[in-house]
Amino acid sequence: MSLSTISLRSLLLLSLLSLHVSLNAIQAQTYPPLVNGLSWTFHDFDCPNLESIITNRLRQVFQNDIGQAAGLLRLHFHDCFVQGCDASVLLVGSASGPSEQAAPPNLSLRQQAFRIIEDLRNRVHRQCGRVVSCADITALAARDAIVLSGGPAYEVPLGRRDGTTFATRNETLRNLPAPTSNTSVLLTSLATNQNLNATDLVALSGGHTIGIGHCTSFEGRLFPARDPTMDQTFFNNLRGTCPALNTTNTTVLDIRSPNVFDNRYYVDLMNRQGLFTSDQDMYTDSRTRGIITSFAVNQTLFFEKFVYSMTKMGQLNVLTGTRGEIRANCSVRNSGNDFLSLVVESQGGDLSGF
Numbered sequence: 001m002s003l004s005t006i007s008l009r010s011l012l013l014l015s016l017l018s019l020h021v022s023l024n025a026i027q028a029q030t031y032p033p034l035v036n037g038l039s040w041t042f043h044d045f046d047c048p049n050l051e052s053i054i055t056n057r058l059r060q061v062f063q064n065d066i067g068q069a070a071g072l073l074r075l076h077f078h079d080c081f082v083q084g085c086d087a088s089v090l091l092v093g094s095a096s097g098p099s100e101q102a103a104p105p106n107l108s109l110r111q112q113a114f115r116i117i118e119d120l121r122n123r124v125h126r127q128c129g130r131v132v133s134c135a136d137i138t139a140l141a142a143r144d145a146i147v148l149s150g151g152p153a154y155e156v157p158l159g160r161r162d163g164t165t166f167a168t169r170n171e172t173l174r175n176l177p178a179p180t181s182n183t184s185v186l187l188t189s190l191a192t193n194q195n196l197n198a199t200d201l202v203a204l205s206g207g208h209t210i211g212i213g214h215c216t217s218f219e220g221r222l223f224p225a226r227d228p229t230m231d232q233t234f235f236n237n238l239r240g241t242c243p244a245l246n247t248t249n250t251t252v253l254d255i256r257s258p259n260v261f262d263n264r265y266y267v268d269l270m271n272r273q274g275l276f277t278s279d280q281d282m283y284t285d286s287r288t289r290g291i292i293t294s295f296a297v298n299q300t301l302f303f304e305k306f307v308y309s310m311t312k313m314g315q316l317n318v319l320t321g322t323r324g325e326i327r328a329n330c331s332v333r334n335s336g337n338d339f340l341s342l343v344v345e346s347q348g349g350d351l352s353g354f
């Protein structure tokens, strides 16, 4: 047997082995049961390149600005918690009233995140036709935001359809807890509105391992005096960033590794360096403290629980089958906009200049 045959064989063996290892890594993950209408293979035939179109584009976007990963992750969370993962958060206001987007918790969503989703939709629809929903694209973008920031790789069940209505301001406020909430409020809110438990709360809050917050979201912990559950040096630094009430400054959510999806956020909490009351109080409350410690000392455990809870979150009140629609433009519903969407589609415009 020639040397080149041997090396070809070992190369083949090696690549089979690494494929086996990476498949196992994904299979080792436990997922919650899928809701009716979603499936792991939903777009395998009508849009086989869906995931690579999204991942390749986001890789470029994040190379330019990794902060956009946090914006996309938060967008999916805000979509799912209000009226389910139906892309209702992407709809702009109409004659029927101000949009979900205009409700206070959504005002700090990154405008760029909306543009990135629309650009992805355009790329996907140009290649596959109008078969993939904005809700599915948002879920895949959130997953890639996590993976490309160093987090766990996981599969996303697909088949969501887009809603034709958006939530009211009050409904949005009722479903998205404020950063001033304590753990009791959070646990009740998540159990009542989203059927999520304490482990889900702690795991999903781990999303705060990337991204930023505005001073107005935590200034109540700085003025008139230091929140006693906040570390003194952390407080001194935050007072430098937010010297007075109502400034427009921002700071990172995870001081140890602000752009990396890892378990350091939980180490922050153990050191009393969580930014929001909603973060730090989970370490004070005995119902969640142990979960935080377990994630702080074991990143693999955090990743497993995070993926499980994200998959639960990503299936909240989804529209499937013949319910909802596949929007031709993520910011407007199709009905009454057919002409407009045809014009936009035929331009075949590249929105990459956002």
Ligand code: HEM
Pocket: 067, 069, 070, 071, 073, 074, 077, 108, 109, 110, 177, 178, 179, 180, 181, 186, 204, 205, 206, 207, 208, 210, 211, 212, 213, 214, 215, 216, 217, 253, 276, 278
């Ligand atoms: C449990 C209740 C939660 C509360 C009270 C909360 C609150 C907040 C607030 C106030 C901000 C900063 C807004 C600003 O000042 O600009 C923020 C940012 C963020 N949140 Fe949450 N959040 C929660 C859960 C989640 C979940 C479940 C995820 C995702 C799994 C998440 C992901 C993010 C990310 C990535 C950012 C940074 C966004 C950016 O940099 O643009 N949050 N959150």
